[in-house]
Amino acid sequence: MAETLVRFEGVRKTYGAGGPAAVAGLDLDIARGELMTLLGPSGSGKTTTLMMLAGFEAPSAGRILLDGRDIAPLPPHRRGIGVVFQSYALFPHMSVAENVAFPLSVRGVPRAERQARVARALEMVRLGGFGERRPAQLSGGQQQRVALARALVFEPPIVLLDEPLGALDKALREEMQLEIRHLHQRLGVTMMYVTHDQAEALTLADRIAVFEGGRIRQVADPATLYNRPADAFVAGFVGENNLLPGEIAAREGEEVTVRLRCGPVVAAQAADCGGPGEACLLAIRPERIAVAAVTAAELGAGALPAVLREAIFLGDHVRLRLAVGDGGELLAKRPAGLGRLPEPGGPAAIAWPEGAAFAFRDTPRRG
Numbered sequence: 001m002a003e004t005l006v007r008f009e010g011v012r013k014t015y016g017a018g019g020p021a022a023v024a025g026l027d028l029d030i031a032r033g034e035l036m037t038l039l040g041p042s043g044s045g046k047t048t049t050l051m052m053l054a055g056f057e058a059p060s061a062g063r064i065l066l067d068g069r070d071i072a073p074l075p076p077h078r079r080g081i082g083v084v085f086q087s088y089a090l091f092p093h094m095s096v097a098e099n100v101a102f103p104l105s106v107r108g109v110p111r112a113e114r115q116a117r118v119a120r121a122l123e124m125v126r127l128g129g130f131g132e133r134r135p136a137q138l139s140g141g142q143q144q145r146v147a148l149a150r151a152l153v154f155e156p157p158i159v160l161l162d163e164p165l166g167a168l169d170k171a172l173r174e175e176m177q178l179e180i181r182h183l184h185q186r187l188g189v190t191m192m193y194v195t196h197d198q199a200e201a202l203t204l205a206d207r208i209a210v211f212e213g214g215r216i217r218q219v220a221d222p223a224t225l226y227n228r229p230a231d232a233f234v235a236g237f238v239g240e241n242n243l244l245p246g247e248i249a250a251r252e253g254e255e256v257t258v259r260l261r262c263g264p265v266v267a268a269q270a271a272d273c274g275g276p277g278e279a280c281l282l283a284i285r286p287e288r289i290a291v292a293a294v295t296a297a298e299l300g301a302g303a304l305p306a307v308l309r310e311a312i313f314l315g316d317h318v319r320l321r322l323a324v325g326d327g328g329e330l331l332a333k334r335p336a337g338l339g340r341l342p343e344p345g346g347p348a349a350i351a352w353p354e355g356a357a358f359a360f361r362d363t364p365r366r367g
C-alpha cells in the first residue's frame with residue numbers, strides 16, 4: 001500500500017450549536033498519488049469534508065493530517081492545496097493567463113517563471129494559445145479547464161474537485177471525466193473528487209468513498225462496490241438493484257433463507273444481516289434475473305412465478321417490470337433480441353444464479 005498523504009481521524013463537523021452533524025465521525029486515508037472520489041447523495045457531507053481539508057471550515061472534533069502533520073493551525077493558503085469548485089468562478093476581468101497565474105502571484109513567484117509555468121499549465125489542459133482570452137470568450141468546458149490549470153499551476157501535492165463538471169452537458173462531462181482521469185495518470189497528483197453521480201465516480205476513481213448522512217458507508221474500488229456492497233444503502237446507490245423486504249427464516253454460515261414479505265422463500269448469501277427472525281432486504285441486480293415465457297415449474301427448481309407488467313425497449317436492452325408474490329415488484333434487464341418475452345399479463349418465470357442474491361439488514365448500521 002502506498003504511503004498515506006491525507007488522513008481524517010474521527011473528524012466531525014456540526015454547523016451551529018446542537019444541530020445534526022454534517023460530518024459525523026470520519027476516518028479515511030488517501031494514499032499519495034491516488035484519485036479518490038467521494039460519492040453520495042446531496043447533503044451527505046461531501047463538500048463539508050473537502051472544505052475542512054482545504055481550510056475553509058474547521059472540524060468540530062477530530063484531526064486532519066497532511067503528510068503526517070495536523071493541519072489545524074494552517075490557513076488555507078498555507079496548506080498548498082489546489083481547489084476546483086463548480087461555483088469557484090474565474091475572475092471575469094482577468095485574461096485566462098492572468099487567472100492561471102494568480103496562485104503564483106499570491107505566492108510571490110517571479111514573473112519569468114510565472115509565465116513559463118502558466119504556459120505549461122495551459123498546455124496541460126489543452127488550452128495553449130488561449131492565454132489572452134477573457135473567461136467569457138470560452139465555453140463552459142474550457143472555463144473549467146482553466147480552473148483546473150489554476151489549481152494545478154503551483155504543483156500542489158493534492159487537488160480537490162467538488163462537482164467540477166456539474167454545469168456541463170452530458171457529452172462534455174464524459175469527455176472531461178476522461179481528461180481528468182488521464183491528467184491524473186500523467187501527473188501523478190493526488191486528487192479528491194466529489195460527485196453525486198455514480199457513473200462519474202466509477203469512471204474516474206481508483207477508490208470510491210460512499211457517503212450517506214455524514215458517514216462513510218464503504219470505501220472500495222469500483223468493482224468491489226458493485227459486486228460486494230457493504231450494506232443495503234451502497235447496494236441501492238451504486239448501480240441499480242432490487243431491494244425486497246423480508247425476514248431471515250434460517251441461517252447456516254453465509255447461506256440464508258429469506259421469506260420475502262411478498263410471499264416467496266428464497267436462498268441468498270448473508271452480506272450484512274442478522275439471524276432467524278430478523279428483518280432484511282434481499283438485493284438482486286436486474287441484470288442477474290433471467291426471465292422466461294414459461295411457468296416456474298417448467299423453468300426448474302428455484303424459479304419463481306411472476307407476471308410481466310411492462311417491457312420497455314431501450315435499444316441495446318429491455319427493461320422488464322415484473323410482479324412477484326403478493327404485491328412484490330422486480331426490475332429485470334436483458335439484452336434486446338434475446339429470445340421470446342412473456343406476454344404482458346401472461347405467465348412468466350424468473351430465476352437467478354446461485355449466489356447472485358444477497359441479504360442485508362434493512363436498517364443501516366450507525367456509527
Ligand code: ADP
Binds near residue numbers: 048
Ligand atoms: P454534500 O456536499 O454531500 O451535498 P454538504 O457537506 O454540503 O453535503 O452538507 C452536509 C450537511 O450540512 C447538509 O445537511 C447541509 O445542509 C449542511 N450544511 C452545509 N453547509 C452548511 C453551512 N454553511 N451552514 C449550515 N449547514 C450547512
Ligand code: MG
Binds near residue numbers: 046047048
Ligand atoms: Mg456538495
